[in-house]
Amino acid sequence: MPESIQPNAPRRDALEELQLALREQQVILDTAGVGIVFIKNRLVVRCNQRFGQIFGHSDAAAILGSTSPSLYPDDLAAHALAEAAYPAMAQGLTFKSEVLMKRRDGSSFWAHLTGKLVNPADPLAGSIWIVDDIDEQKAAQAQLQSVLTEQNLILDNAMVGIVFLRNRIATRCNQRFETLLGYEPGELQGVSSRQWYLTKQDWIEAEPRWKAPFAAGHGFEGEIQLRKKDGTAIHCEVRAKAINASDPEQGAIWITMDITARKTAENELLQARADLEKLVEVRTLELSRTVQELKNKAAEQKTAEAYIQRLAHFDALTGLPNRLLLNDRCQQALSVAQRGRQSVALMFLDLDHFKNVNDSLGHRVGDEVLVELAARLKAAVREQDTVSRLGGDEFILLLPDTDAMGAAHLAEKLLQTALQPILIEQHELTVTPSIGIALYPKDGTDLDTLSRCADAAMYRAKADGRNGYRFYTAQIQAHSDRMLLLDNALRRALERKQLELHYQPQIALMSGQVVGAEALLRWTHPELGAISPVEFIPIAENNGLILPIGEWVMRTATRQLSTWIARGMAPITMAVNLSALQFRNPNLPQLVTRILEDAALPPQLLEIELTEGVAMTHPLEAVAVMNELHQRGVRMAIDDFGTGYSSLSYLKKFQVYKLKIDQSFVRDITEDPDDKAIVGAVISMASSLGLQTIAEGVETEGQLEFLRARGCNEAQGFYFSRPLPTQAFEDFVRKQ
Ligand SMILES: Nc1nc2c(ncn2[C@@H]2O[C@@H]3COP(=O)(O)O[C@H]4[C@@H](O)[C@H](n5cnc6c(=O)[nH]c(N)nc65)O[C@@H]4COP(=O)(O)O[C@H]3[C@H]2O)c(=O)[nH]1
Structure with missing residues (x-):
């Protein structure tokens, strides 16, 4: 604005110099980036182009003559500035301040004012003001400030611990970080991060873990154990990043979270899971055991069922169907x-x-x-x-x-x-x-x-x-029908008193005297008539009735003999047939003794006739029973001798008193040389063993003579008498 500043010098050279100086000054003023104004009497007397621009004028001349208060938002502000500036300026000092000013359009802006009186001794001489529009700078500052404030707010209210570290020294940290580690506010300022590592070793080893990612411009994330001020360890999750990757010196920001509770919970969870897994494992094992046991049980049951099924349908011994x-x-x-x-x-x-x-x-x-x-x-x-x-x-x-x-x-x-x-x-x-x-x-x-x-x-x-x-065949049918009939009838024979004993005399061949009687069972059925023992004894043996019947026979026979003797008959022996079943009864000796006692009969008057078969089937047991009976004084005779195959060695061991030569040999002894030889041999063998002999079925004089000649002791048969009813037998004996 050369036209705005008019030099006033009197001398030409000086004038030219002055003009030059003024031009130079004008150039300076015009090119200055700040507004410069000369105020006198509260009026804008002169200013540079920039000043005009600052206040919204395209031409600086437009603002000339404006009052200085009009440059401020209001008179109050203008007055306050004057109050602040003029006393200092009056002392020759330069006044500097940042104030709000007003543009032509009425809008306010921040300006940096530098003012000085032209002549401090004469304030009315005016003042020079340099106006620097710092509105944008101010706005930026305000913005920065607000950002910083926000940052601080965030920092202070963050739920995580934040620390800025430079060369591993805390340059700044939020309160959360301090409380996280148990420090008072400010205590960690300038402190080395070693402070919150558990050991120095941990601290040293931690460095390379984050250095490498920082250098690569990456963040670091990890879990580390830190130590609180009181020494307790806490688990932390940290995230860190260099403030400037290319300049490590600027340090890094570390965000730290206490995850001890989480970690504990996690550990507890892990433990719980491990426990659970273990439990599941144990339970699974138990379950599989139970399942196995159940399977085994089922298999056992199946086997048992199959076994039962087999048992139910098959014979256990041979595996044949039952x-x-x-x-x-x-x-x-x-x-x-x-x-x-x-x-x-x-x-x-x-x-x-x-x-x-x-x-x-x-x-x-x-x-x-x-x-x-x-x-x-x-x-x-x-x-x-x-x-x-x-x-x-x-x-x-x-x-x-x-x-x-x-x-x-x-x-x-x-x-x-x-x-x-x-x-x-x-x-x-x-x-x-x-x-x-x-x-x-x-x-x-x-x-x-x-x-x-x-x-x-x-x-x-x-x-x-x-x-x-x-x-x-029909014949068999008839036979089996009769067997069935007899079987049934026999069951009631005893109680219905259909049984009776006949007695056949036994004669001593030397004296011709009756020395014994054989009790022979007779069954007379009211409808069926007399039934032979040859027919019914096997049935009784088959259905077990022989036991009670046999006992009845022995009791009746001994009692009868006792009666006869009581009536004056000379004592004779009573021979009673014994079936295999009776002989096998372990209580036989006691039973016999009891019966003899009941009949009050001396035991040697009872003669038990056993067939060869009965004695030989269980020779050892037979020996024992016979011994027992022998000791009780009872005599034993082997019936039907010669029809079976008696072992001579056993014969010697048996306490046998008498051998009864079977009638099948006696029948033909007068004619058959074999029978003669057999009977002769039996008699001499018995004699050599010290046994008595009796021949049964003697029917003829010839037979009798043969036997007598051979030394047979006794005989019985039709030749002497048929088996006789009680009274008849008694008569027979008396008559002899
Ligand atoms: N041909 C012929 N026969 C003669 C002669 N003398 C006697 N007898 C018969 O021969 C059988 C002799 O009896 P046993 O050999 O013990 O044979 C007996 C005996 O084994 C059995 N018995 C009879 N009574 C009883 C008894 O009370 N208990 C047992 N367990 N069996 C008996 O029945 C069988 C047959 O008995 P019985 O019919 O009485 O037949 C008797 C008798 O009558 C004769 O000179 N000639």
Whole structure:
């Protein structure tokens, strides 16, 4: 603004110099970045272009003449400035201040004012003011300030600990960081971060962990354990970043969170999970054990059920079907046969004298014989046939679609098969079966009837000499019907007093005197009449009735003898037959003693007759029982001697008193040289063993003479007398 500043110098040179100086000054003023104004008498007297621009004038001249208060927002502000500035300026000082000023459009702006009086000694000479528009700078400052304030606010209220570290020294931190580590406000200022590491080693080792990411411009994140002021350790999660990656000297900001509680919770959670896993493992193990146990139980149960099923349907010893299964199969076979008009054969097979095997060799050997026989029977039949075992040595074979010829053929085959020796341990055994056959529909249409028929036929086969087979016939039917009838009738015979004893005299051959009586059982049925003991004794032995009947016989006979003696008869012996079943009763010796005591009879007057078979089946036990009876004074006789096969060695051991020569030898002794030889040998052998002999079935004088000549001690038979009723016997004795 050269035209704005008019020089006033009188001298030309000086004037020119002045003008030059003024021009220079004007250039300075015009190019100055700040507004410069000369105020006099509160009026803008002169100013540079910039001043005008600052106040909103495009031309500085436009502002000339304006009052200085108009440059301020209001008079009050103008007055306050004047109050502040003029006293200092009056002292020649430069006044500096930042004040709010007003532009032409009325808007305020911040300006930096520098003022000086032209002549401090004369304030009216005016003043020079330099106005620097610092509004933008001010705004920026304010903005910065507000940002800083916000930052501080954030810093102070942050929920995480924040620390600024430079060269690992805390330059600043928020309160959270201090409380996190248990320090008072300001305590950590300027403190090395070593302070909050657990050990120096930790602190040293931590450095490379964050240095590398910082250098790469990355942040660092990690979990570290820090130490509180009181020494306790806390778990912290830290995130850090260099303030300026390219200048590590500027330090880094570290954000720290106490995650001890979380960590503890996590650890607890981990522990809980581990515990849970362990528990689950244990439970799983327990469960799997339980499952296994259940499986085992189920398997056991299945096995048990299968076993029960087997037991229910199969014979445990041989594995053959039992009666239950046989019933089933028989029903099926019969209904098939009925539809197809076929014949079915039912075969009963029973081993002859099997009891002897059991009795002499023991049940184990007996069992093995049965197992072997079962296998042979099974191998001999067709697949559709059923071989079953009812128990003991009884087998039933069900043969579907088999007629008489087929059954006979198979029976022959079975007899041959059974005949093959069976080797058990050191024993070579041969068993023979007796077979009875019944046919559907001829003999019966149901299992029960067919069974009865086959059973009866089997008994026929046994009666006919064993080791053979018989078909069921009408004759057998009649026989088996009678057996059944007798069986039933015998059950009531004792109580109905249908039994009676007859006595057959036994004669001493030297003196001809009656020295004994054999008690022989008689059964007279009201309808059936007299029934021979030969017929009913086997039935009684079979159904067990022989025990009470036998006891009755012994009691009656001994009592009778006692009565006779009481009536004056010379004492004789009373021979009583004893069945195998009675002999096997372990209480026999006591029973005999009791009976003798009851009858008040001396024991030596009782003679117990045992058949050879009875004594020989269990020789050792027989010896024991006989010893016992012998010790009690009872005498024993071996009945039917010669029909069996007594071992001489046992004979010596038995406490036998007498041998009774069977009537089958006596019958023909007058003619048959063999019988003569046998009877002669028996008598001399008995004599050499110190045994008495009695011959039974003596019918003729010739027989008697032979026996007497050979030294037989006694005899009985029709030649002397038939068995007699009580009174008749008494009469017989008296008459002799
Ligand atoms: N041919 C012929 N026979 C003669 C002669 N003398 C006697 N007898 C008969 O021969 C049998 C002898 O009896 P046993 O051999 O013990 O044979 C007896 C015996 O084994 C059995 N018995 C009879 N009574 C009893 C008894 O009370 N208990 C037992 N367990 N069995 C008995 O019945 C079988 C038959 O008895 P019984 O019919 O009384 O037949 C008797 C008898 O009457 C004779 O000169 N010639």
